[in-house]
Amino acid sequence: MDPSTKGLTRRRFLQASAGTVGAVAMSGALPAARLLAQDGPTGTFNWMTWGDHSYPEQLDAIQQQIGISPSITELADNADGFTKLLEVRGQLDMISGDALWNPRYYQEGLIEAWDINSLDVAKNLYPLAREFDIWTVPEGYLGFPFGWSPVQIYYNPKFVSPTPDSWEVMLDPKYAGSVVTENQPVEVTAYMGKLTGAADPYNMTDDELAAAKDAMQLLKPNILKLTQQASETWDALADESAWVATANLGADEVVNELSNGNVQLEVFTPKEGTIGWMDAEMIVKGGANEALIMPFLEQSMQPEYIAENFLRYGRPLFNEGAYKVLVDGGNQERADRYLFNKPETVLTMTLKGPGSSTQGAIEAFNEVFGA
Secondary structure, eight states: OOGGGTTOOHHHHHHOOOOOOSOOOOSSOOOOOSSOGGGSOOEEEEEEEOTTSOOHHHHHHHHHHHSEEEEEEEOOOHHHHHHHHHHHGGGOOEEEEETTHHHHHHHTTOBOOBOGGGSGGGGGBOGGGGOOGGGEETTEESSEEEEEEEOEEEEOTTTOOSOOOSGGGGGOGGGTTOEEEESOHHHHHHHHHHHTTOSSTTSOOHHHHHHHHHHHHHHGGGEEEEESSHHHHHHHHHTTSOSEEEEOTTHHHHHHHHTTTOOOOEEEOOTTOOEEEEEEEEEBTTOTTGGGHHHHHHHHTOHHHHHHHHHHHOSOBSBHHHHHHHHHTTOHHHHHHTTTTOGGGGGGSEEOOOOTTHHHHHHHHHHHHOO
16 A cells, blocks of 8 residues: 555545635636526536535536536645546546556446547547547547646746756755655656656666655755645746646646736746646546536536636636637737647656556655655
8 A cells, every 4th residue: 555545434435525606707607507407417426536626606506507516635746636537436536647547547447438429528638638548438438628737847037047948847955845746756856867868657667666765855855845736836836935846737827826026937847857747537436426527527528617717727728619718818828828728748748657666666655755
């Protein structure tokens, strides 16, 4: 068991829920309800996901429209989510997952493969997103595609100089206590693998893992905090307690807005290369509330909701219909700047996923940062 999952009881696991109150504050009109509550099942289902996969006003509106709402448990790391689902299985109904992790979930019998084109809303996806080989099995598709991004390094030029171009900036002693990265053991080890020249950051040799661990030892004193969600990273950059951080496309815009224009970040892709992710919503095999998932996805993936999600959270999404909403709403420049209309970019990325060194990466991370 991943040591970070110790102490997780099933009762605690299922108690987390999303607060969904307040008026809808979307930039465009609400999508028309495709289903009426009395026409289908209603109730609450259990969803493990990242904090940027929905927003309160959206969930509140959907509950009013079709009588379905999620009880959300926050997901930080793919490996952690995988371990937790192995423990609770059908007590979850839907889980979000990245790239090569999704086939692993399927191989372990944890998720269903299904025909995403059975949902009318799937027609709004970019065609590319409906035909990724890694998510295609004879029984169907492994999830409903959501978002994607390469991982980049953001820095505040008021405090960081000279202009950096490498993962090494995260290790520079000048920035002790001023670096933020998400609490994702496999990914942080992969970043350090990139820095130290590992051929494949998810399938490292023992020597490559040792080099990555040595780099993490240098990184540790620079860490202000290991954040659980992207929003914590944005807040630390916005209040300038953090000067350097890893984040997804669009984080600079979000931080600028959070700081009322006071923080102007710079960003770069490390010269050693980076990793990327593309995620999807997966249906848990044997979930007790599976009947609620399709109606929820049909409503929650409407282009207006996805366009608003982009404006709030920054990184691109796989919804071509949402891109059209953004263009019509005067946000094309912003969408294009963050590659919303370039989903084929994912084909060039080193994708997140489990590999031969996954357990070794978790152990190395925990030995440095504590379990």
